[in-house]
Amino acid sequence: MAAPILVFGHKNPDNDAISAAVGYAYLKNELAKRAGSDAVYEACRLGGLPPETEWILGENGIEAPRLIESLSEGQQVILVDHNETLQSADGLDAAEIVEIVDHHRLGGLVTAQPLRFNAKPVGSTAAIVAREFEIEGVELPRGIAALLLGAMLTDTVIMKSPTTTDFDRDIIARTAAAVGVDPVEYGMSIFKCRSNPAELPVDKLVNADAKEFELSNGNKVYIGQYETVDLQAVLGREAEIREAIKGLVADKGYQFVLFFATDILAEGSQFICEGDTDFVNRAFDIDCTGKSVWMPGVLSRKKQVAAPILAL
Amino acid sequence: MAAPILVFGHKNPDNDAISAAVGYAYLKNELAKRAGSDAVYEACRLGGLPPETEWILGENGIEAPRLIESLSEGQQVILVDHNETLQSADGLDAAEIVEIVDHHRLGGLVTAQPLRFNAKPVGSTAAIVAREFEIEGVELPRGIAALLLGAMLTDTVIMKSPTTTDFDRDIIARTAAAVGVDPVEYGMSIFKCRSNPAELPVDKLVNADAKEFELSNGNKVYIGQYETVDLQAVLGREAEIREAIKGLVADKGYQFVLFFATDILAEGSQFICEGDTDFVNRAFDIDCTGKSVWMPGVLSRKKQVAAPILAL
Structure with a gap:
Protein backbone atom coordinates (compact mmCIF):
# COMPACT_ATOMS: atom_id res chain seq x y z
CA MET A 1 0.00 0.00 0.00
CA ALA A 2 1.26 3.48 -0.81
CA ALA A 3 2.30 5.74 2.10
CA PRO A 4 -0.69 7.90 3.02
CA ILE A 5 -0.86 11.48 1.81
CA LEU A 6 -1.57 13.59 4.90
CA VAL A 7 -4.41 16.13 4.82
CA PHE A 8 -4.39 18.74 7.57
CA GLY A 9 -5.44 22.26 8.54
CA HIS A 10 -3.48 24.97 10.37
CA LYS A 11 -1.93 24.94 13.84
CA ASN A 12 -4.31 25.74 16.70
CA PRO A 13 -7.02 24.12 14.64
CA ASP A 14 -10.51 25.55 14.68
CA ASN A 15 -13.61 23.60 13.69
CA ASP A 16 -13.10 24.40 9.98
CA ALA A 17 -9.45 23.27 9.94
CA ILE A 18 -10.35 19.84 11.34
CA SER A 19 -13.66 19.30 9.54
CA ALA A 20 -12.32 20.34 6.13
CA ALA A 21 -9.40 17.91 6.55
CA VAL A 22 -11.70 15.01 7.45
CA GLY A 23 -14.13 15.83 4.63
CA TYR A 24 -11.45 16.35 2.00
CA ALA A 25 -9.52 13.18 2.90
CA TYR A 26 -12.80 11.25 2.56
CA LEU A 27 -13.46 12.79 -0.88
CA LYS A 28 -9.90 12.13 -2.12
CA ASN A 29 -10.12 8.48 -1.03
CA GLU A 30 -13.41 8.09 -2.92
CA LEU A 31 -11.90 9.71 -6.03
CA ALA A 32 -8.80 7.48 -5.80
CA LYS A 33 -11.02 4.37 -5.61
CA ARG A 34 -13.00 5.57 -8.61
CA ALA A 35 -9.78 6.14 -10.59
CA GLY A 36 -8.39 2.73 -9.59
CA SER A 37 -5.46 4.46 -7.87
CA ASP A 38 -3.83 3.02 -4.76
CA ALA A 39 -3.31 6.48 -3.24
CA VAL A 40 -4.51 6.76 0.36
CA TYR A 41 -5.35 10.03 2.12
CA GLU A 42 -5.31 10.41 5.90
CA ALA A 43 -6.84 13.35 7.76
CA CYS A 44 -4.55 14.73 10.49
CA ARG A 45 -4.51 17.70 12.85
CA LEU A 46 -1.80 19.95 14.24
CA GLY A 47 -3.34 20.54 17.66
CA GLY A 48 -6.12 19.77 20.12
CA LEU A 49 -9.75 19.28 19.10
CA PRO A 50 -12.01 22.28 19.71
CA PRO A 51 -14.91 21.22 22.00
CA GLU A 52 -17.53 21.73 19.29
CA THR A 53 -15.56 19.54 16.85
CA GLU A 54 -15.28 16.82 19.48
CA TRP A 55 -19.04 17.00 19.97
CA ILE A 56 -19.90 16.81 16.23
CA LEU A 57 -17.41 13.99 15.60
CA GLY A 58 -18.88 12.04 18.53
CA GLU A 59 -22.48 12.66 17.45
CA ASN A 60 -21.69 11.29 14.01
CA GLY A 61 -19.45 8.39 15.01
CA ILE A 62 -16.44 9.80 13.12
CA GLU A 63 -12.96 9.10 14.48
CA ALA A 64 -10.89 12.17 15.37
CA PRO A 65 -8.02 12.76 12.92
CA ARG A 66 -4.55 11.75 14.09
CA LEU A 67 -2.46 14.40 15.88
CA ILE A 68 0.87 15.06 14.15
CA GLU A 69 3.70 17.34 15.25
CA SER A 70 6.05 17.49 12.28
CA LEU A 71 6.60 16.07 8.81
CA SER A 72 9.33 13.77 7.56
CA GLU A 73 11.29 14.72 4.45
CA GLY A 74 9.46 14.10 1.19
CA GLN A 75 6.11 13.45 2.93
CA GLN A 76 3.27 14.27 0.53
CA VAL A 77 0.70 16.59 2.05
CA ILE A 78 -2.50 18.44 1.27
CA LEU A 79 -2.97 21.71 3.14
CA VAL A 80 -6.51 22.74 3.96
CA ASP A 81 -7.69 26.02 5.50
CA HIS A 82 -4.19 27.58 5.33
CA ASN A 83 -1.41 28.23 2.83
CA GLU A 84 1.30 29.83 4.99
CA THR A 85 4.37 28.03 6.28
CA LEU A 86 4.15 29.84 9.62
CA GLN A 87 0.72 28.31 10.28
CA SER A 88 1.62 24.83 9.06
CA ALA A 89 3.37 21.71 10.31
CA ASP A 90 7.06 21.84 11.20
CA GLY A 91 9.11 20.37 8.36
CA LEU A 92 6.79 21.64 5.63
CA ASP A 93 9.78 23.05 3.68
CA ALA A 94 11.13 19.53 3.12
CA ALA A 95 7.71 17.97 2.42
CA GLU A 96 5.93 17.90 -0.94
CA ILE A 97 2.72 19.91 -1.08
CA VAL A 98 0.52 18.21 -3.66
CA GLU A 99 -2.60 20.26 -3.13
CA ILE A 100 -4.10 23.21 -1.24
CA VAL A 101 -7.77 23.92 -0.44
CA ASP A 102 -8.23 27.25 1.29
CA HIS A 103 -10.17 30.48 1.76
CA HIS A 104 -7.38 32.75 3.07
CA ARG A 105 -5.10 35.35 1.47
CA LEU A 106 -1.97 34.14 -0.32
CA GLY A 107 0.93 33.90 2.10
CA GLY A 108 3.93 33.74 -0.23
CA LEU A 109 4.41 30.00 -0.59
CA VAL A 110 6.92 28.91 -3.25
CA THR A 111 6.92 25.39 -4.72
CA ALA A 112 9.19 23.70 -7.25
CA GLN A 113 6.30 21.93 -9.00
CA PRO A 114 2.81 22.91 -10.13
CA LEU A 115 0.05 21.78 -7.78
CA ARG A 116 -3.70 21.89 -7.41
CA PHE A 117 -4.68 25.07 -5.55
CA ASN A 118 -8.38 25.46 -4.93
CA ALA A 119 -9.03 28.70 -3.09
CA LYS A 120 -12.16 30.81 -3.05
CA PRO A 121 -12.88 34.02 -1.11
CA VAL A 122 -15.75 32.44 0.80
CA GLY A 123 -16.74 31.91 4.42
CA SER A 124 -15.17 28.52 5.12
CA THR A 125 -12.93 25.86 3.64
CA ALA A 126 -15.65 23.34 4.48
CA ALA A 127 -17.95 25.06 1.95
CA ILE A 128 -15.32 24.62 -0.80
CA VAL A 129 -14.93 20.95 0.18
CA ALA A 130 -18.71 20.38 0.15
CA ARG A 131 -18.89 21.99 -3.31
CA GLU A 132 -16.15 19.62 -4.57
CA PHE A 133 -18.35 16.63 -3.65
CA GLU A 134 -21.02 18.12 -5.95
CA ILE A 135 -18.58 18.90 -8.79
CA GLU A 136 -17.06 15.42 -8.66
CA GLY A 137 -20.44 13.72 -8.23
CA VAL A 138 -19.39 11.92 -5.04
CA GLU A 139 -22.14 11.15 -2.53
CA LEU A 140 -21.76 13.06 0.74
CA PRO A 141 -22.45 10.70 3.69
CA ARG A 142 -24.70 12.18 6.39
CA GLY A 143 -21.95 12.26 9.05
CA ILE A 144 -19.45 14.08 6.81
CA ALA A 145 -22.25 16.43 5.71
CA ALA A 146 -23.04 17.28 9.36
CA LEU A 147 -19.35 17.84 10.09
CA LEU A 148 -18.86 20.16 7.08
CA LEU A 149 -22.12 22.00 7.84
CA GLY A 150 -20.94 22.61 11.41
CA ALA A 151 -17.68 24.10 10.13
CA MET A 152 -19.50 26.30 7.59
CA LEU A 153 -21.62 27.64 10.46
CA THR A 154 -18.84 28.24 12.99
CA ASP A 155 -16.52 29.86 10.42
CA THR A 156 -19.25 32.23 9.24
CA VAL A 157 -20.58 32.79 12.79
CA ILE A 158 -23.91 31.32 11.63
CA MET A 159 -23.75 33.37 8.38
CA LYS A 160 -23.45 36.68 10.30
CA SER A 161 -19.77 37.26 9.44
CA PRO A 162 -19.12 39.67 6.53
CA THR A 163 -17.07 36.86 4.97
CA THR A 164 -20.35 35.05 4.20
CA THR A 165 -21.11 34.99 0.46
CA ASP A 166 -23.96 33.69 -1.69
CA PHE A 167 -21.75 30.67 -2.36
CA ASP A 168 -21.79 29.92 1.39
CA ARG A 169 -25.51 30.50 1.82
CA ASP A 170 -26.32 28.23 -1.13
CA ILE A 171 -24.13 25.33 -0.05
CA ILE A 172 -25.21 25.70 3.62
CA ALA A 173 -28.85 25.48 2.53
CA ARG A 174 -28.23 22.37 0.40
CA THR A 175 -26.09 20.67 3.05
CA ALA A 176 -28.53 21.47 5.90
CA ALA A 177 -31.35 19.99 3.80
CA ALA A 178 -29.27 16.83 3.25
CA VAL A 179 -28.58 16.54 6.98
CA GLY A 180 -32.20 17.37 7.81
CA VAL A 181 -31.58 20.30 10.19
CA ASP A 182 -32.31 24.02 10.29
CA PRO A 183 -28.93 25.72 9.80
CA VAL A 184 -29.43 28.54 12.33
CA GLU A 185 -30.67 26.18 15.06
CA TYR A 186 -27.88 23.73 14.33
CA GLY A 187 -25.32 26.57 14.46
CA MET A 188 -26.60 27.82 17.83
CA SER A 189 -26.45 24.31 19.28
CA ILE A 190 -22.81 24.08 18.17
CA PHE A 191 -21.81 27.42 19.70
CA LYS A 192 -23.60 26.53 22.95
CA CYS A 193 -21.74 23.24 23.30
CA ARG A 194 -18.46 25.15 23.60
CA SER A 195 -16.98 25.12 27.11
CA ASN A 196 -18.07 27.80 29.54
CA PRO A 197 -15.55 30.65 29.08
CA ALA A 198 -15.60 31.34 32.83
CA GLU A 199 -14.17 27.87 33.48
CA LEU A 200 -11.77 27.43 30.57
CA PRO A 201 -8.06 27.56 31.56
CA MET B 1 -20.63 51.01 -16.17
CA ALA B 2 -18.05 49.57 -13.83
CA ALA B 3 -14.37 49.85 -14.83
CA PRO B 4 -13.38 46.61 -16.56
CA ILE B 5 -11.49 43.95 -14.64
CA LEU B 6 -8.48 43.07 -16.79
CA VAL B 7 -7.74 39.41 -17.56
CA PHE B 8 -4.25 38.65 -18.89
CA GLY B 9 -1.51 36.04 -19.18
CA HIS B 10 2.24 36.40 -18.66
CA LYS B 11 4.77 38.59 -20.46
CA ASN B 12 6.07 37.19 -23.77
CA PRO B 13 2.68 35.58 -24.18
CA ASP B 14 2.45 32.15 -25.74
CA ASN B 15 -0.72 30.76 -27.30
CA ASP B 16 -2.02 29.53 -23.91
CA ALA B 17 -1.50 32.89 -22.17
CA ILE B 18 -3.57 34.73 -24.81
CA SER B 19 -6.23 32.08 -25.43
CA ALA B 20 -6.88 31.41 -21.73
CA ALA B 21 -7.32 35.17 -21.15
CA VAL B 22 -9.82 35.51 -24.01
CA GLY B 23 -11.72 32.38 -22.96
CA TYR B 24 -11.81 33.24 -19.28
CA ALA B 25 -12.90 36.86 -19.84
CA TYR B 26 -15.75 35.51 -21.99
CA LEU B 27 -16.80 33.06 -19.25
CA LYS B 28 -16.64 35.71 -16.51
CA ASN B 29 -18.79 38.09 -18.56
CA GLU B 30 -21.39 35.35 -19.07
CA LEU B 31 -21.37 34.54 -15.33
CA ALA B 32 -21.71 38.25 -14.44
CA LYS B 33 -24.72 38.55 -16.77
CA ARG B 34 -26.29 35.46 -15.19
CA ALA B 35 -25.75 36.89 -11.70
CA GLY B 36 -27.19 40.29 -12.71
CA SER B 37 -23.83 41.90 -11.86
CA ASP B 38 -22.55 44.92 -13.79
CA ALA B 39 -18.94 43.66 -13.63
CA VAL B 40 -17.16 43.69 -17.01
CA TYR B 41 -14.08 41.61 -17.84
CA GLU B 42 -11.65 42.55 -20.61
CA ALA B 43 -9.04 40.19 -22.03
CA CYS B 44 -5.62 41.86 -22.43
CA ARG B 45 -2.10 40.79 -23.35
CA LEU B 46 1.37 41.84 -22.21
CA GLY B 47 3.13 41.38 -25.55
CA GLY B 48 2.92 40.52 -29.22
CA LEU B 49 0.62 37.85 -30.61
CA PRO B 50 2.31 34.53 -31.44
CA PRO B 51 1.73 33.72 -35.15
CA GLU B 52 -0.42 30.67 -34.38
CA THR B 53 -2.65 32.72 -32.07
CA GLU B 54 -3.06 35.38 -34.75
CA TRP B 55 -4.09 32.63 -37.18
CA ILE B 56 -6.65 31.00 -34.85
CA LEU B 57 -8.14 34.36 -33.80
CA GLY B 58 -8.48 35.33 -37.47
CA GLU B 59 -10.00 31.97 -38.50
CA ASN B 60 -12.64 32.37 -35.80
CA GLY B 61 -13.36 36.08 -36.17
CA ILE B 62 -12.25 36.87 -32.62
CA GLU B 63 -10.70 40.27 -31.93
CA ALA B 64 -7.15 40.20 -30.53
CA PRO B 65 -7.01 41.23 -26.87
CA ARG B 66 -5.79 44.73 -26.11
CA LEU B 67 -2.05 45.22 -25.52
CA ILE B 68 -1.28 46.73 -22.12
CA GLU B 69 2.08 47.76 -20.68
CA SER B 70 1.40 48.52 -17.04
CA LEU B 71 -1.39 48.76 -14.49
CA SER B 72 -2.74 51.77 -12.68
CA GLU B 73 -3.04 51.71 -8.89
CA GLY B 74 -6.01 49.77 -7.59
CA GLN B 75 -6.79 48.23 -11.00
CA GLN B 76 -8.61 44.93 -10.51
CA VAL B 77 -7.02 42.08 -12.42
CA ILE B 78 -7.31 38.35 -13.05
CA LEU B 79 -4.02 36.59 -13.77
CA VAL B 80 -4.15 33.60 -16.08
CA ASP B 81 -1.31 31.20 -16.93
CA HIS B 82 1.06 32.78 -14.37
CA ASN B 83 1.19 33.69 -10.69
CA GLU B 84 4.59 35.35 -10.35
CA THR B 85 5.16 39.09 -10.16
CA LEU B 86 8.28 38.84 -12.33
CA GLN B 87 6.23 37.44 -15.21
CA SER B 88 3.34 39.85 -14.82
CA ALA B 89 2.40 43.40 -15.74
CA ASP B 90 4.39 46.29 -14.31
CA GLY B 91 2.48 47.85 -11.43
CA LEU B 92 0.99 44.55 -10.23
CA ASP B 93 2.07 45.31 -6.64
CA ALA B 94 -0.32 48.27 -6.50
CA ALA B 95 -3.14 46.50 -8.35
CA GLU B 96 -5.76 44.23 -6.79
CA ILE B 97 -5.58 40.60 -7.87
CA VAL B 98 -9.10 39.25 -7.63
CA GLU B 99 -8.47 35.86 -9.17
CA ILE B 100 -5.81 33.52 -10.57
CA VAL B 101 -6.23 30.63 -13.04
CA ASP B 102 -2.97 28.79 -13.64
CA HIS B 103 -1.05 25.54 -14.10
CA HIS B 104 2.41 26.61 -12.87
CA ARG B 105 4.28 26.23 -9.58
CA LEU B 106 3.55 28.73 -6.80
CA GLY B 107 5.82 31.74 -7.10
CA GLY B 108 5.53 33.36 -3.68
CA LEU B 109 2.75 35.88 -4.26
CA VAL B 110 1.41 37.58 -1.12
CA THR B 111 -2.00 39.27 -1.04
CA ALA B 112 -3.81 41.21 1.68
CA GLN B 113 -7.18 39.63 0.89
CA PRO B 114 -8.42 36.12 0.08
CA LEU B 115 -8.98 35.50 -3.61
CA ARG B 116 -10.09 32.79 -5.98
CA PHE B 117 -7.08 30.69 -7.01
CA ASN B 118 -7.85 27.91 -9.45
CA ALA B 119 -4.66 26.02 -10.27
CA LYS B 120 -4.28 22.45 -11.41
CA PRO B 121 -1.09 20.54 -12.34
CA VAL B 122 -2.26 19.96 -15.91
CA GLY B 123 -0.98 20.65 -19.42
CA SER B 124 -2.50 24.06 -20.10
CA THR B 125 -4.45 26.87 -18.50
CA ALA B 126 -6.86 26.65 -21.44
CA ALA B 127 -7.88 23.16 -20.25
CA ILE B 128 -8.75 24.54 -16.80
CA VAL B 129 -10.76 27.34 -18.43
CA ALA B 130 -12.63 24.90 -20.70
CA ARG B 131 -13.45 22.75 -17.66
CA GLU B 132 -14.86 25.83 -15.86
CA PHE B 133 -17.37 26.30 -18.71
CA GLU B 134 -18.58 22.75 -17.98
CA ILE B 135 -18.68 23.20 -14.19
CA GLU B 136 -20.59 26.50 -14.49
CA GLY B 137 -22.87 25.16 -17.22
CA VAL B 138 -22.01 27.99 -19.63
CA GLU B 139 -22.22 27.19 -23.35
CA LEU B 140 -18.83 27.29 -25.08
CA PRO B 141 -19.17 29.08 -28.45
CA ARG B 142 -17.40 27.33 -31.35
CA GLY B 143 -14.80 30.10 -31.81
CA ILE B 144 -13.79 30.17 -28.14
CA ALA B 145 -13.73 26.35 -28.17
CA ALA B 146 -11.34 26.35 -31.16
CA LEU B 147 -9.13 28.94 -29.48
CA LEU B 148 -8.95 26.99 -26.20
CA LEU B 149 -8.39 23.71 -28.05
CA GLY B 150 -5.48 25.27 -29.97
CA ALA B 151 -3.87 26.39 -26.71
CA MET B 152 -4.38 22.96 -25.10
CA LEU B 153 -2.58 21.43 -28.09
CA THR B 154 0.34 23.87 -28.30
CA ASP B 155 0.96 23.83 -24.53
CA THR B 156 1.01 20.02 -24.43
CA VAL B 157 2.94 19.77 -27.75
CA ILE B 158 -0.07 17.86 -29.16
CA MET B 159 -0.32 15.78 -25.96
CA LYS B 160 3.30 14.56 -26.25
CA SER B 161 4.64 16.66 -23.37
CA PRO B 162 5.00 14.80 -20.03
CA THR B 163 2.85 17.56 -18.52
CA THR B 164 -0.16 16.01 -20.32
CA THR B 165 -2.60 14.38 -17.89
CA ASP B 166 -5.85 12.41 -18.23
CA PHE B 167 -7.61 15.67 -17.37
CA ASP B 168 -6.06 17.21 -20.51
CA ARG B 169 -6.80 14.24 -22.76
CA ASP B 170 -10.43 14.16 -21.62
CA ILE B 171 -11.12 17.85 -22.09
CA ILE B 172 -9.20 17.93 -25.40
CA ALA B 173 -11.37 15.05 -26.69
CA ARG B 174 -14.61 16.76 -25.63
CA THR B 175 -13.55 20.17 -26.98
CA ALA B 176 -12.30 18.74 -30.31
CA ALA B 177 -15.62 16.93 -30.70
CA ALA B 178 -17.46 20.21 -30.06
CA VAL B 179 -15.33 22.02 -32.66
CA GLY B 180 -15.61 19.09 -35.07
CA VAL B 181 -11.89 18.48 -35.68
CA ASP B 182 -9.37 15.72 -35.05
CA PRO B 183 -7.12 17.02 -32.25
CA VAL B 184 -3.82 15.70 -33.64
CA GLU B 185 -4.47 17.03 -37.15
CA TYR B 186 -5.63 20.36 -35.75
CA GLY B 187 -2.51 20.56 -33.57
CA MET B 188 -0.18 19.86 -36.50
CA SER B 189 -1.88 22.53 -38.60
CA ILE B 190 -1.29 25.01 -35.77
CA PHE B 191 2.41 24.17 -35.38
CA LYS B 192 2.91 24.37 -39.16
CA CYS B 193 1.40 27.84 -39.38
CA ARG B 194 4.21 29.18 -37.17
CA SER B 195 6.70 31.33 -39.03
CA ASN B 196 9.64 29.63 -40.69
CA PRO B 197 12.42 29.64 -38.05
CA ALA B 198 15.02 30.32 -40.78
CA GLU B 199 13.37 33.65 -41.54
CA LEU B 200 12.29 34.83 -38.09
CA PRO B 201 14.36 37.78 -36.72
Missing part, protein backbone atom coordinates in the same frame (compact mmCIF):
# COMPACT_ATOMS: atom_id res chain seq x y z
CA VAL A 202 -6.74 30.95 30.38
CA ASP A 203 -4.18 29.46 27.97
CA LYS A 204 -6.95 27.51 26.22
CA LEU A 205 -9.02 30.67 25.94
CA VAL A 206 -6.15 32.69 24.50
CA ASN A 207 -4.84 29.98 22.15
CA ALA A 208 -8.20 28.47 21.16
CA ASP A 209 -8.15 29.94 17.66
CA ALA A 210 -4.96 31.96 17.34
CA LYS A 211 -2.55 32.37 14.42
CA GLU A 212 0.87 33.84 13.80
CA PHE A 213 1.22 36.48 11.10
CA GLU A 214 4.17 38.44 9.75
CA LEU A 215 3.86 42.23 9.57
CA SER A 216 5.17 44.28 6.66
CA ASN A 217 8.21 45.11 8.83
CA GLY A 218 9.04 41.40 9.13
CA ASN A 219 8.06 41.11 12.80
CA LYS A 220 5.74 38.36 13.95
CA VAL A 221 2.46 38.89 15.75
CA TYR A 222 -0.18 36.57 17.21
CA ILE A 223 -3.88 37.18 16.76
CA GLY A 224 -6.42 35.06 18.60
CA GLN A 225 -10.18 35.06 18.56
CA TYR A 226 -12.71 33.50 20.92
CA GLU A 227 -16.32 33.43 19.72
CA THR A 228 -18.88 33.17 22.48
CA VAL A 229 -22.51 33.56 23.44
CA ASP A 230 -21.33 34.81 26.90
CA LEU A 231 -19.03 37.82 26.41
CA GLN A 232 -19.24 39.00 30.03
CA ALA A 233 -17.76 35.72 31.26
CA VAL A 234 -14.71 36.36 29.05
CA LEU A 235 -14.38 40.05 29.97
CA GLY A 236 -14.54 39.20 33.67
CA ARG A 237 -11.14 37.58 33.13
CA GLU A 238 -9.45 40.51 31.35
CA ALA A 239 -6.61 40.89 33.88
CA GLU A 240 -5.81 37.19 33.66
CA ILE A 241 -5.95 37.30 29.84
CA ARG A 242 -3.58 40.30 29.76
CA GLU A 243 -1.05 38.44 31.91
CA ALA A 244 -1.24 35.42 29.59
CA ILE A 245 -0.74 37.39 26.36
CA LYS A 246 2.00 39.55 27.94
CA GLY A 247 3.74 36.24 28.64
CA LEU A 248 3.41 35.26 24.95
CA VAL A 249 4.89 38.60 23.84
CA ALA A 250 7.87 38.04 26.14
CA ASP A 251 8.39 34.33 25.40
CA LYS A 252 7.91 34.37 21.62
CA GLY A 253 9.19 37.85 20.82
CA TYR A 254 5.93 38.93 19.17
CA GLN A 255 5.59 42.62 18.32
CA PHE A 256 2.12 42.35 19.82
CA VAL A 257 -0.51 39.78 20.74
CA LEU A 258 -4.09 40.74 19.98
CA PHE A 259 -6.83 38.67 21.59
CA PHE A 260 -10.42 39.48 20.79
CA ALA A 261 -13.62 38.02 22.15
CA THR A 262 -16.47 38.00 19.64
CA ASP A 263 -20.04 38.20 20.90
CA ILE A 264 -21.98 36.36 18.21
CA LEU A 265 -25.34 37.64 19.49
CA ALA A 266 -24.37 41.31 19.86
CA GLU A 267 -22.28 41.03 16.64
CA GLY A 268 -19.08 42.73 17.71
CA SER A 269 -15.74 42.04 19.39
CA GLN A 270 -13.76 43.29 22.38
CA PHE A 271 -10.05 43.86 21.61
CA ILE A 272 -7.41 43.12 24.26
CA CYS A 273 -3.87 43.84 23.08
CA GLU A 274 -0.41 43.64 24.72
CA GLY A 275 3.07 44.44 23.40
CA ASP A 276 3.66 47.29 20.95
CA THR A 277 0.05 48.14 20.05
CA ASP A 278 0.95 50.75 17.41
CA PHE A 279 -0.09 48.70 14.33
CA VAL A 280 -3.44 47.86 15.92
CA ASN A 281 -4.15 51.44 16.94
CA ARG A 282 -3.27 52.72 13.46
CA ALA A 283 -5.14 50.00 11.55
CA PHE A 284 -8.41 50.76 13.36
CA ASP A 285 -7.87 54.36 14.48
CA ILE A 286 -8.41 53.35 18.10
CA ASP A 287 -6.44 53.49 21.33
CA CYS A 288 -6.21 49.98 22.74
CA THR A 289 -2.98 50.62 24.67
CA GLY A 290 -3.60 49.27 28.17
CA LYS A 291 -7.35 49.17 27.76
CA SER A 292 -9.81 46.97 25.93
CA VAL A 293 -11.93 48.40 23.10
CA TRP A 294 -15.37 47.29 21.84
CA MET A 295 -15.46 47.00 18.04
CA PRO A 296 -19.07 46.86 16.83
CA GLY A 297 -19.65 44.75 13.71
CA VAL A 298 -16.23 43.07 13.86
CA LEU A 299 -16.76 39.31 13.55
CA SER A 300 -14.10 38.11 11.10
CA ARG A 301 -10.43 37.82 12.07
CA LYS A 302 -9.40 37.35 8.47
CA LYS A 303 -11.35 40.08 6.75
CA GLN A 304 -11.84 42.66 9.50
CA VAL A 305 -8.84 42.20 11.79
CA ALA A 306 -5.81 40.58 10.11
CA ALA A 307 -6.32 42.19 6.68
CA PRO A 308 -6.23 45.86 7.86
CA ILE A 309 -3.21 45.16 10.09
CA LEU A 310 -1.27 43.29 7.40
CA ALA A 311 -2.06 45.98 4.82
CA LEU A 312 -0.15 48.62 6.88
CA VAL B 202 16.68 36.35 -34.07
CA ASP B 203 15.20 38.42 -31.21
CA LYS B 204 11.74 37.03 -32.02
CA LEU B 205 13.13 33.50 -32.00
CA VAL B 206 14.88 33.97 -28.67
CA ASN B 207 12.06 35.89 -26.96
CA ALA B 208 9.13 34.01 -28.54
CA ASP B 209 8.27 32.12 -25.37
CA ALA B 210 10.77 33.15 -22.70
CA LYS B 211 10.32 33.81 -19.01
CA GLU B 212 12.34 35.27 -16.16
CA PHE B 213 12.89 33.12 -13.07
CA GLU B 214 14.67 33.71 -9.78
CA LEU B 215 17.25 31.15 -8.65
CA SER B 216 17.59 30.00 -5.04
CA ASN B 217 20.57 32.38 -4.75
CA GLY B 218 18.34 35.34 -5.65
CA ASN B 219 19.82 35.89 -9.12
CA LYS B 220 17.57 36.18 -12.14
CA VAL B 221 17.76 33.97 -15.21
CA TYR B 222 15.87 33.88 -18.51
CA ILE B 223 14.68 30.62 -20.05
CA GLY B 224 13.23 30.57 -23.54
CA GLN B 225 11.77 27.77 -25.63
CA TYR B 226 11.00 27.56 -29.33
CA GLU B 227 8.92 24.59 -30.45
CA THR B 228 9.33 23.69 -34.09
CA VAL B 229 8.79 21.06 -36.75
CA ASP B 230 12.10 22.21 -38.38
CA LEU B 231 14.89 21.94 -35.80
CA GLN B 232 17.73 22.16 -38.35
CA ALA B 233 16.55 25.60 -39.47
CA VAL B 234 16.93 26.79 -35.86
CA LEU B 235 20.30 25.10 -35.25
CA GLY B 236 21.71 26.59 -38.47
CA ARG B 237 21.48 29.90 -36.62
CA GLU B 238 23.26 28.86 -33.41
CA ALA B 239 26.04 31.49 -33.66
CA GLU B 240 23.47 34.25 -34.15
CA ILE B 241 21.34 32.94 -31.26
CA ARG B 242 24.42 32.85 -28.96
CA GLU B 243 25.20 36.49 -29.76
CA ALA B 244 21.59 37.48 -29.00
CA ILE B 245 21.41 35.69 -25.64
CA LYS B 246 24.91 36.89 -24.66
CA GLY B 247 23.51 40.38 -25.23
CA LEU B 248 20.60 39.62 -22.88
CA VAL B 249 22.98 38.37 -20.18
CA ALA B 250 24.99 41.61 -20.44
CA ASP B 251 22.02 44.00 -20.70
CA LYS B 252 19.75 42.49 -18.06
CA GLY B 253 22.34 41.09 -15.65
CA TYR B 254 21.01 37.54 -15.88
CA GLN B 255 23.13 34.80 -14.29
CA PHE B 256 22.45 32.86 -17.48
CA VAL B 257 20.11 32.74 -20.45
CA LEU B 258 19.04 29.28 -21.57
CA PHE B 259 17.39 28.98 -24.98
CA PHE B 260 16.19 25.60 -26.13
CA ALA B 261 14.69 24.53 -29.42
CA THR B 262 12.19 21.69 -29.09
CA ASP B 263 11.71 19.31 -32.01
CA ILE B 264 8.11 18.20 -31.58
CA LEU B 265 8.50 15.33 -34.06
CA ALA B 266 11.79 13.92 -32.69
CA GLU B 267 10.55 14.69 -29.13
CA GLY B 268 13.60 16.34 -27.65
CA SER B 269 15.30 19.71 -27.24
CA GLN B 270 18.65 21.30 -28.08
CA PHE B 271 20.02 23.47 -25.21
CA ILE B 272 21.97 26.66 -26.01
CA CYS B 273 23.16 28.50 -22.90
CA GLU B 274 25.25 31.66 -22.29
CA GLY B 275 26.38 33.36 -19.07
CA ASP B 276 27.31 31.35 -15.99
CA THR B 277 26.10 27.89 -17.05
CA ASP B 278 26.87 26.19 -13.72
CA PHE B 279 23.23 25.74 -12.57
CA VAL B 280 22.25 24.23 -15.92
CA ASN B 281 25.19 21.84 -16.01
CA ARG B 282 24.50 20.70 -12.46
CA ALA B 283 20.72 20.39 -12.86
CA PHE B 284 21.08 18.05 -15.85
CA ASP B 285 24.56 16.61 -15.31
CA ILE B 286 25.65 17.91 -18.71
CA ASP B 287 28.33 20.23 -20.05
CA CYS B 288 26.64 22.96 -22.09
CA THR B 289 29.38 25.53 -21.56
CA GLY B 290 30.16 26.93 -25.00
CA LYS B 291 28.43 24.09 -26.84
CA SER B 292 24.86 23.05 -27.48
CA VAL B 293 23.51 19.79 -26.05
CA TRP B 294 20.70 17.54 -27.34
CA MET B 295 18.30 16.52 -24.55
CA PRO B 296 16.15 13.58 -25.68
CA GLY B 297 12.63 13.51 -24.27
CA VAL B 298 12.76 17.08 -22.96
CA LEU B 299 9.63 18.87 -24.18
CA SER B 300 8.35 20.83 -21.17
CA ARG B 301 10.06 23.99 -19.94
CA LYS B 302 8.08 23.96 -16.73
CA LYS B 303 8.38 20.34 -15.67
CA GLN B 304 11.64 19.26 -17.28
CA VAL B 305 13.72 22.43 -17.50
CA ALA B 306 12.71 25.14 -15.00
CA ALA B 307 11.77 22.77 -12.15
CA PRO B 308 15.19 20.98 -11.88
CA ILE B 309 17.06 24.30 -12.13
CA LEU B 310 14.89 26.07 -9.54
CA ALA B 311 15.13 23.07 -7.18
CA LEU B 312 18.93 23.51 -6.88
